[in-house]
Amino acid sequence: MQPRVKLWVEKDGLLVFSDYRAELLNHIARTGSIRGGAERMGLSYRRAWGKIKEIEHNLGVRLVQSEAGGVGGGRTRLTAEAEELLARYRAFRAAAESDVSRDFAEAFGRGG
Amino acid sequence: MQPRVKLWVEKDGLLVFSDYRAELLNHIARTGSIRGGAERMGLSYRRAWGKIKEIEHNLGVRLVQSEAGGVGGGRTRLTAEAEELLARYRAFRAAAESDVSRDFAEAFGRGG
Numbered sequence: 001m002q003p004r005v006k007l008w009v010e011k012d013g014l015l016v017f018s019d020y021r022a023e024l025l026n027h028i029a030r031t032g033s034i035r036g037g038a039e040r041m042g043l044s045y046r047r048a049w050g051k052i053k054e055i056e057h058n059l060g061v062r063l064v065q066s067e068a069g070g071v072g073g074g075r076t077r078l079t080a081e082a083e084e085l086l087a088r089y090r091a092f093r094a095a096a097e098s099d100v101s102r103d104f105a106e107a108f109g110r111g112g
Numbered sequence: 113m114q115p116r117v118k119l120w121v122e123k124d125g126l127l128v129f130s131d132y133r134a135e136l137l138n139h140i141a142r143t144g145s146i147r148g149g150a151e152r153m154g155l156s157y158r159r160a161w162g163k164i165k166e167i168e169h170n171l172g173v174r175l176v177q178s179e180a181g182g183v184g185g186g187r188t189r190l191t192a193e194a195e196e197l198l199a200r201y202r203a204f205r206a207a208a209e210s211d212v213s214r215d216f217a218e219a220f221g222r223g224g
Binding site for chain 2: 001002003004005006007008009010011016017088089091092095096099100103104106107108
């Protein structure tokens with residue numbers, strides 16, 4: 001048997017951050033645009049943009065910033081706050097998954 | 113912000129135990145019958161019985177046993193294996209929830 005865990009973050013009972021949202025931010029960072037991040041997530045630009053605005057509103061932080069572009073137009077980058085949010089969320093996830101595995105092993109033992 | 117966690121147990125990629133299943137066993141134990149447990153869960157008797165059989169099959173353990181009854185018919189009780197499964201699952205859940213809260217506090221700090 002294996003333990004499984006799904007994690008997310010709420011604020012005032014509202015879902016404000018999750019693996020899905022972290023993945024969207026990550027893809028925006030990698031592709032350098034909301035459009036590129038949306039494509040990687042199989043989302044419309046409009047939906048990805050709306051999700052970013054929703055997270056920004058719920059958490060009260062700015063997540064993306066645009067740089068005026070040369071050839072081919074500008075880039076969209078994550079703000080320092082978004083980078084920090086991602087780093088904290090990843091640290092939380094890694095620690096939680098490791099602890100849940102250990103807790104399961106302790107409760108069920110090797111024989112399960 | 114608050115962390116949220118959903119836990120369950122898989123075996124060979126198959127969901128074999130969860131809060132829902134623990135709750136069903138618990139209600140059967142409290143009411144002394146599969147029918148009573150089903151009612152408390154808002155399930156049909158057939159569906160509750162099927163769920164018990166499914167868990168028994170997946171885990172390879174017997175979960176319920178019937179006692180021949182006197183007045184009013186027999187009782188259904190949890191087997192010792194089912195009681196142990198419930199106790200282990202509860203211990204796992206309690207430890208995991210506590211650890212996830214601590215991991216979140218460590219990753220996000222008080223200021224969130």
